Amino acid sequence: MAELSSAPVPPLGPDDHVRGMGEGSIVYADLGCPRCAAAWADLTARPRRIAFRHFPVASKHPRSPALHAAAEAAGRQGRFFEMVDSLYGDRGHVDDPHLWERAKRLGLDLDRFEADRRAAAVAARVRRDFESGIRAGVAATPAIFDLGAGGA
Amino acid sequence: MIAAGEPAPDFTLRDQDGEKVALSDFRGRKVLLVFYPFDFSPTCSDQLSLYQEVKAEIEEKGVTMLGVSVDSPYAHKAFQEKLGIDTRLLSDFEPKGSVSRAYGSYLDAVGMSNRTLVLIDEDGTVAWAYESPNPGEFPGANVIFDALA
Numbered sequence: 001m002a003e004l005s006s007a008p009v010p011p012l013g014p015d016d017h018v019r020g021m022g023e024g025s026i027v028y029a030d031l032g033c034p035r036c037a038a039a040w041a042d043l044t045a046r047p048r049r050i051a052f053r054h055f056p057v058a059s060k061h062p063r064s065p066a067l068h069a070a071a072e073a074a075g076r077q078g079r080f081f082e083m084v085d086s087l088y089g090d091r092g093h094v095d096d097p098h099l100w101e102r103a104k105r106l107g108l109d110l111d112r113f114e115a116d117r118r119a120a121a122v123a124a125r126v127r128r129d130f131e132s133g134i135r136a137g138v139a140a141t142p143a144i145f146d147l148g149a150g151g152a
Numbered sequence: 153m154i155a156a157g158e159p160a161p162d163f164t165l166r167d168q169d170g171e172k173v174a175l176s177d178f179r180g181r182k183v184l185l186v187f188y189p190f191d192f193s194p195t196c197s198d199q200l201s202l203y204q205e206v207k208a209e210i211e212e213k214g215v216t217m218l219g220v221s222v223d224s225p226y227a228h229k230a231f232q233e234k235l236g237i238d239t240r241l242l243s244d245f246e247p248k249g250s251v252s253r254a255y256g257s258y259l260d261a262v263g264m265s266n267r268t269l270v271l272i273d274e275d276g277t278v279a280w281a282y283e284s285p286n287p288g289e290f291p292g293a294n295v296i297f298d299a300l301a
Contacts (some may be wrong), residue, residue: 003299004209059236060201134206137292139197 007135009145015125017052019082024049028133028143031068032061039142044085054129055141062081063094064101066117068126070099073116079106081134153256153268153283160272163240165220168228173218173242174177180274182215184296187257187268189224189287191223191231191241199267200291204237206293213300214274218242221265222249247253 012018027043027107030038030063043050056064067087074083086102087094093101103113116122127139133143154160160183175183186203188196198217203210212215219241223231228241242249249265252258256272257268267284269291278298284290 002209004294005301006294006298014248057198058199059204063235070223113191114250130183134293137294139202139290139292 002131004131004134007132009136010132012051012147013085015083017050017075019052019081020047020049022047022049024051024147026051026053026136026145026147028053028055028129028136028141028145030056030061030064031057031071031084031087032064032091033093033141036142037091039144040084040088044146049147050060051147052081053133054126055138055143056126056130057141065123066096066099066126067094069117069122070103070113071120072125073113073119074103074106074108077108077112078115079108082106086087104148106139153266154254154270154278154281156278156280159217160270160276160278161251162276165244165251165255166225167243168225168232168241170225173240174274175207175217176279178216178272179276180207182213182274182279182300183272184210184215184217185255185270185272186217187255187270188219188221188290189259189262189264189267190221191297192234195267195290196221197231197235199201200239201235201238202240202290203293203296206296207225207239210296210300213223214295215300217273220244220251222252227263234291247288255281259287269296269299271296 054068056068058065071083162175167173222244225243249258252265257266267287269282271280273279
């Protein structure tokens with residue numbers, strides 16, 4: 001069982017989802033959260049580095065686990081941020097057929113996408129981020145931490 | 153607010169299904185009381201939703217988590233269903249707020265429980281208590297695990 005007592009935000013690791021260069025932020029975000037979508041639009045409008053960490057709260061946003069799994073599965077095909085942008089850009093189409101449509105538009109291998117998004121390893125990867133957020137005291141999303149110029 | 157080392161006042165309240173729940177039912181097990189202002193309020197919804205995400209880990213530590221507010225069992229049931237949570241919610245309804253008062257977690261001016269966490273040991277002694285700086289904020293779940301460490 002995971003240790004969830006207080007701990008600093010973990011520094012960036014090799015399998016973090018990072019876009020851009022230089023100074024920026026680590027963002028704990030919920031893909032079902034409207035406030036996160038608004039913050040995402042603002043953050044991504046600026047030229048800065050962003051590390052995305054999963055923080056789905058299922059009882060608040062019931063589709064969030066599926067959306068985070070979809071983003072992570074897209075990431076297995078090199079399209080993580082494209083899926084995140086797509087999900088935040090259109091929050092009204094989040095059922096499975098809509099996810100398949102998005103995957104097709106991103107040129108993903110659909111069979112692999114389907115297998116990956118239901119894989120235990122993907123759920124564990126999402127949960128790892130969530131638990132690091134809990135330990136850092138994240139209580140609401142989006143939670144944004146300064147990345148610093150050196151890469152945290 | 154009640155403090156660590158004090159005996160936890162016993163109580164019997166009804167839960168969201170109308171079942172009577174006594175603190176003494178849990179003797180031999182730790183109990184986390186999550187006092188909160190109101191069912192359906194935005195901050196309370198966020199808090200109980202977040203804690204639901206780590207409920208398994210809380211229980212793994214031998215702790216039963218119980219929500220407490222002044223709402224009725226019927227409101228609790230609807231709130232629980234709306235959030236899709238299975239944390240038991242206790243109704244401190246009549247006399248209004250009496251259990252919250254006994255734990256020093258009642259705001260007379262507004263007629264609601266404060267946002268307070270109380271961890272009770274297996275022998276019925278308060279092990280830890282935390283009150284939010286104001287009811288509009290709630291602590292991350294890490295503070296619960298810090299108290300259990």
